[in-house]
Amino acid sequence: xxxxxxxxxxxxxxxxxxxxxxxxxxxxxxxxxxxxxxxxxxxxxxxxxxxxxxxxxxxxxxxxxxxxxxxxxxxxxxxxxxxxxxxxxxxxxxxxxxxxxxxxxxxxxxxxxxxxxxxxxxxxxxxxxxxxxxxxxxxxxxxxxxxxxxxxxxxxxxxxxxxxxxxxxxxxxxxxxxxxxxxxxxxxxxxxxxxxxxxxxxxxxxxxxxxxxxxxxxxxxxxxxxxxxxxxxxxxxxxxxxxxxxxxxxxxxxxxxxxxxxxxxxxxxxxxxxxxxxxxxxxxxxxxxxxxxxxxxxxxxxxxxxxxxxxxxxxxxxxxxxxxxxxxxxxxxxxxxxxxxxxxxxxxxxxxxxxxxxxxxxxxxxxxxxxxxxxxxxxxxxxxxxxxxxxxxxxxxxxxxxxxxxxxxxxxxxxxxxxxxxxxxxxxxxxxxxxxxxxxxxxxxxxxxxxxxxxxxxxxxxxxxxxxxxxxxxxxxxxxxxxxxxxxxxxxxxxxxxxxxxxxxxxxxxxxxxxxxxxxxx
Numbered sequence: 376x377x378x379x380x381x382x383x384x385x386x387x388x389x390x391x392x393x394x395x396x397x398x399x400x401x402x403x404x405x406x407x408x409x410x411x412x413x414x415x416x417x418x419x420x421x422x423x424x425x426x427x428x429x430x431x432x433x434x435x436x437x438x439x440x441x442x443x444x445x446x447x448x449x450x451x452x453x454x455x456x457x458x459x460x461x462x463x464x465x466x467x468x469x470x471x472x473x474x475x476x477x478x479x480x481x482x483x484x485x486x487x488x489x490x491x492x493x494x495x496x497x498x499x500x501x502x503x504x505x506x507x508x509x510x511x512x513x514x515x516x517x518x519x520x521x522x523x524x525x526x527x528x529x530x531x532x533x534x535x536x537x538x539x540x541x542x543x544x545x546x547x548x549x550x551x552x553x554x555x556x557x558x559x560x561x562x563x564x565x566x567x568x569x570x571x572x573x574x575x576x577x578x579x580x581x582x583x584x585x586x587x588x589x590x591x592x593x594x595x596x597x598x599x600x601x602x603x604x605x606x607x608x609x610x611x612x613x614x615x616x617x618x619x620x621x622x623x624x625x626x627x628x629x630x631x632x633x634x635x636x637x638x639x640x641x642x643x644x645x646x647x648x649x650x651x652x653x654x655x656x657x658x659x660x661x662x663x664x665x666x667x668x669x670x671x672x673x674x675x676x677x678x679x680x681x682x683x684x685x686x687x688x689x690x691x692x693x694x695x696x697x698x699x700x701x702x703x704x705x706x707x708x709x710x711x712x713x714x715x716x717x718x719x720x721x722x723x724x725x726x727x728x729x730x731x732x733x734x735x736x737x738x739x740x741x742x743x744x745x746x747x748x749x750x751x752x753x754x755x756x757x758x759x760x761x762x763x764x765x766x767x768x769x770x771x772x773x774x775x776x777x778x779x780x781x782x783x784x785x786x787x788x789x790x791x792x793x794x795x796x797x798x799x800x801x802x803x804x805x806x807x808x809x810x811x812x813x814x815x816x817x818x819x820x821x822x823x824x825x826x827x828x829x830x831x832x833x834x835x836x837x838x839x840x841x842x843x844x845x846x847x848x849x850x851x852x853x854x855x856x857x858x859x860x861x862x863x864x865x866x867x868x869x870x871x872x873x874x875x876x877x878x879x880x881x882x883x884x885x886x887x888x889x890x891x892x893x894x895x896x897x
Contacts (some may be wrong), residue, residue, distance in 0.1 A: 383874060387539040393517050396542075398508045404546035404797070405523035408539070409613065410504065413496040413533060413719040414512060416620045417480065417520040420453040421461035443489070443605075451626060455490070456483040468510035490630070494619040513878040527712040537620060540582055556581060556656040556706070557742055559780075560752075561588045562703040564654050566799040567734070567754060568645035573651030576696055579689075580607035580632060583618035584652040590627055606631040606645050610638035640664055644669070659708040659748050661685035677725035681717030686710070691722070694731060699756045702733070712839040723770045724837040727771075730829070731755050734772040736801050737841040739780040741788040750839075752812045754802070765807030772805045773841035774798055775822065787815050822848025850883040860861065 399407045427450055431441040433795035439446060447454045457463065459480035466566045467476050470865065477499040485491050499509060521535070541558065576583045586605045593600055605627065609615040615634035622629040633644035671679075675697040680688040686707055693703045711733065714720065726732060734754040759767040779794040790798075800810045801824050804817040819825045827843040835843050886892065 388535055388732075391515070391519065391535060392539060392542050394720045395512065395539075398512050398515070400505065400508060402504075408543040409617075410494040410499065411512065411516075412536065412539060412617065412620065413481070413499075414477075414516045415539070415557075415625060416495070416523070417459070417477075417484070418461055418463075418516050418519070419483070419624050419809070421455050421459070423452050424455040424712055425460070425462075428513050443896060453484065453623075454487050455561055456487055459504055461517065468513040470510075471506055473506050473510050474504060474765075475640075476514075482705075490533065491623065493620070493622075493829070494616050496616070512765035514855060515693050520830070535674070540584075540617070540621075555583050557789065558584070558588075560656070560706060560738070560742060560793065561585055561654075563591050563795050563798060564752065565708075566591055567752075568652055568654070568702045568801050570603060570654070572895065573604075574698070575603050575649060575652045575654065576606045576622040576645065576650035577653070577655050577693060578643075578645070578696065579655055580609050580618055581614055581656070584608070584631070585656075586618075586622060586627060587625060587820040589652070590625060600627075602846045604631070605629065606628045606648055608633050608639050608644045609633070610634070610636060612636070615759065637818070638664075640666070640669060640685070643692075645696070649701065650696050651698055651701050653693050653697060653701065653703035653705070655693060655703075655705040656688070657685070657705065657707070658691040659686075659750070660710065664688060671810075671812060678718050678722035679720065682718065683717065684719070686714075686720045687719055690726065690753070690755075694726070697755065697757045702757070703753070703755040705753055706750055707753055709840070710753050710850065711753070712737075712751055715836075720837065723839065726755075727829070727832055727837045730759060730768055731757070732771045732839065733759060733767065733806070734774065735759045735841055736774045737776050737777050738792070739788055741786060742780065742790070763808075764897055767806055769824055771829075771832065771839075772826050773804060773839075773844040774801060774824045775845045777842075787807045819845075820844050869894060 395411050400746065402410075403686070405812060427447055428441045431439040431443075431446055439546065441554075444454045458476075464473075464476065464480060468471055468548070470476070475559075478497045481495040481497045481499075485493070485495055498504075500627075519535070560585045561707045564585070570589045571593060575586065575589050577583075580586065586607065588605060589605070590600060593603060602644040605622075607618065607629075609618060609632070611666075612634055617633070618632060619629055621633065635642050635644055662683050662685075664686065666680060666682040666688060674688075674691050676695070677691055678687070680686070680691065689705070689707070697703055704835070712720075714723075733756040736752040736754075738750050738752065740749055740858070741747070756767075776790075776794070777796055779797070780788040780790050782788050800815070801817070803810050805826055809815070817826065822845055825846070826843075832839070883892075
């Protein structure tokens with residue numbers, strides 16, 4: 376099986392990134408990403424608009440008005456006013472007032488498209504942004520077709536946007552993880568819980584990667600996009616804007632993706648939501664979640680989470696928002712599987728005893744941009760009895776994937792498509808689901824996966840680290856008998872010692888020939 380790469384296609388995206396990054400000069404990556412991604416978004420909606428505009432203008436029956444806003448809304452295309460159209464901007468790219476011109480264009484688009492209100496970046500006129508470089512960046516973005524029908528069918532913009540988000544996350548280091556979950560981890564979560572139909576929720580949604588991957592999953596399985604509805608919450612406003620743009624370029628309805636400054640714990644924007652699927656990558660070991668303000672809460676059914684660490688506040692928040700047959704897949708730091716400090720062990724025990732844990736996956740190291748902390752995947756199922764699969768009550772699956780993945784550069788590893796399939800297929804086979812359309816029998820594999828009964832988990836003190844359950848990988852059997860093996864090895868050693876003696880003699884002769892002897896002082 377080949378280890379096919381799983382990154383965004385390293386073709387024109389990489390060339391475009393290198394060119395854009397060159398124009399960044401000394402600007403901070405956190406600031407520059409909004410400059411670049413805002414222009415890419417503007418180019419996309421302008422391309423899509425222009426294509427429809429030309430069709431209407433060239434209507435052979437002359438029944439269409441290319442300046443009629445409703446014509447565009449009927450086609451689910453954003454209306455772009457005259458001053459915001461890309462050809463107009465590009466003509467003015469070399470003008471010293473280009474920053475003001477771009478800000479005015481963003482304002483005009485927001486004014487005429489209510490779903491984008493408050494979403495687009497509007498600080499291109501600021502003093503710290505080099506206007507010559509901004510003009511060059513506009514010329515660069517102008518070289519790629521993004522929003523026409525052919526480009527949309529190839530998801531050109533999606534690929535560029537996703538690649539740039541990843542590169543900015545890398546450039547920003549630790550801060551980058553606040554808005555970006557590496558693609559292969561998102562793919563793994565989605566491949567396992569299969570959000571095909573229903574309500575999909577991410578209460579710490581960053582730039583929307585979980586939603587984008589869910590949409591790709593539905594499309595790949597010939598499903599209907601209107602069969603899923605997405606709900607999200609994000610506490611960082613600039614990240615929320617990235618998310619809204621990321622979803623808008625894919626035509627994903629984001630009206631239920633909410634920003635508020637307080638965040639999911641203090642101001643739950645979807646208090647009554649019971650989701651069919653929940654996908655999330657919350658901040659690891661967050662000590663600044665203001666837990667002291669909510670010591671009593673309906674969500675803390677399994678125990679009050681410690682003020683100094685939000686891990687089990689997140690876990691219980693996720694469980695609270697699952698519908699009666701809901702499934703959750705989320706990323707947490709490895710410590711969540713074994714910590715017994717500050718009531719965490721008791722909370723984990725209560726969750727295990729409630730038979731909610733369906734599967735645990737230990738991940739390889741170096742998958743994240745923002746942390747070296749080892750991570751794992753949790754999968755929670757509300758209904759393990761008959762939710763389309765076999766009855767899994769009193770049982771959980773443990774997968775140790777620490778040896779999987781390939782290094783894509785000096786610092787980062789990613790799961791390959793084969794790795795993702797191997798892990799997902801193992802989970803699906805275990806829960807009695809057809810794999811590739813066929814019934815596949817599950818079997819424990821030493822060193823990789825183990826189906827454990829609740830009694831066994833109790834014996835391990837409710838610790839959920841897969842390595843405790845899967846055991847060691849079986850080594851290749853050695854059928855050679857001890858006596859025969861020792862004879863062979865001693866014969867090999869004697870031969871090596873004879874060769875060594877010959878070599879010593881050669882060295883001694885060579886030294887004597889130039890006036891030196893071993894064992895004598897010069």
